[in-house]
Amino acid sequence: MSSLPLLRWGFMLSLAAVALAFLLRPDLKHNINNHAHAILQHSFSSSSSEDQTYCYEGVRTSHAPGSEAVSSSVTCFNVHDGKFTSVFTPLETDSVIVSPGHAYPGFWDGHGHLLQYGEFLHSVNLFGSKSFDEVRSRVTDYVDTHPGAGGRDEWVRGVGWDQMALGEMPTADMLEAEPRLQGLYIMLDRVDVHCIWVSKAVLSLLPADLPDVPGGEIVRHPGMGVFCDNAMEMVTAVWPRPGAEKKKEYVRSAMKDLHSVGLVGMHDAGVTPRELSLYEEMATTEGDGWSLRVYAMIECAERNTFCPEAVQKVETDNGMLHVRSVKLFADGALGSWGSAMLEPYSDRPDTTGSLLVNASTLTALTNSWAAAGYQVNIHAIGDRANRLAIDAFESTLKNLCPSTPGNEQDLRACQLENYRFRIEHSQIIHPSDQVRMRDLGVIPSVQPTHATSDSAYAGLRLGVERLQKEAYRMQSIWDLGPVLGSDFPVEPANPFAGIYAAVTRRRPDTGVAGPPGSNGGWCVDEALEFSQALAGFTEAPARGAFLEGSAGRIQPGFWADWIVLESKLEDISVDEVRNVKVKETWVGGRKVFDRE
């Protein structure tokens, strides 16, 4: 069984050699000239306005399906002004300096949260905590090492708890039980960031009599302390938000960390207008430490609204920040029964979850944003939410796509060319809606590690039939060009964790599947090929961000973003994929991470 993937890779390699010859040949003729010249410059000058030449033991220029371009011999590329200008194989008589390792296109995460990730790096890590004692001890350790944390103006923040692992829904009193935490202001995000758990001090800032909130839940049993979805806003309204300097620190920490796992770019799935101004300032200010390419989705100060006056489209000259999309939210998460389902949950027949917005508003918002020239990306997890998102896209395309006399509208062509509407998460989709997505060309944005993390309870929530026909599709929707990502900080940011989960449908942290008896992998029919998963973290996010002419390849005219690995990816066994360490990461021809 386990030799099968290796065989497949071997086959890819031989294909690759052929493909590479074709791929490189057109470049060869003008490069040979160029290249002697470039090497001279390389030895005498390091100014960024000059060509720089980089040679490696091997270079893979693209992960595009069908172009398995791997060179098994020394390959070089030239970089000028932050872009690749050529890729070439040096002649045997050339004396090039060959750096150790193999170069690959840099990774993009198709769905993450930059500021939250930075904040996460500066907060209590509660992922994997299995008891209230463990939570209290981690929070206490943090407080002991961060003087001032827990005061009225500097709440302790944390993320990663899960009532399933803790055995019970948390309450404010459970934090108060630790004497060193008494009286402190504490706000801890659930593992899916759809609920927060707060301390007594925080509760004391809220009115004593809290009314229920549409689209949200105030958990009242076994006691007060947890607020979900729309109900979180009453707490965040009294939270002393970090100021601009603190946020810049978060951004810098996040970017550094993301480079260390090979990321050169990300799609930031929800940035408020105020944060976008901060991003723009940092992305255009030399010395502010902005080193990762960000494709940011606008999230209005008030969720699910139309706020074109508060934002603008952005495309910085250096290609470091792009804004031309908006994020809307149709529902909550599966773990907390918050995703909106067509039929009741199998383990809670009393509920079908909840929509955060009704169908007419979702469609109206999609129309307004698209008419204003923005790509619309809708968060949808449950099959009802996914259906409403597709309805909104279809209605908008019918409204906005041109039709010529005598010709029917080609909604799919119009969507792929001009709008590229996406569904963020796309987790549970009714079979008939999978067909509609295909007909319309709707792009799924998928997080492979969500599938493996949720595998522990997805079957309970959904039942066998929905699990088999609707849930966590990857291979069966591959032709829709799914953008892959991690949803960091909800899941680890390392793309190799996502690639491993996509290829094996096993958890990257443990190497096994979640539910008992599925150790060979969970719903493996939906597993991706290795090459597909790599494309999902390079080519697909480029296309999902209208950046397919600039990002995701080592190719003349593209941004000079690449990673260096010690060994050839193609030689690594599937089981080892989750352990791959990136040696170097380069963005715009600048080294932003070096493991040494």
Ligand SMILES: *[C@@H]1O[C@H](CO)[C@@H](O)[C@H](O)[C@H]1NC(C)=O
């Ligand atoms: C949908 O929600 C909006 C805003 O909350 C409300 O004004 C409208 O009446 C609702 N429409 C329907 C059909 O329920």
Ligand SMILES: [Zn+2]
């Ligand atoms: Zn997200």
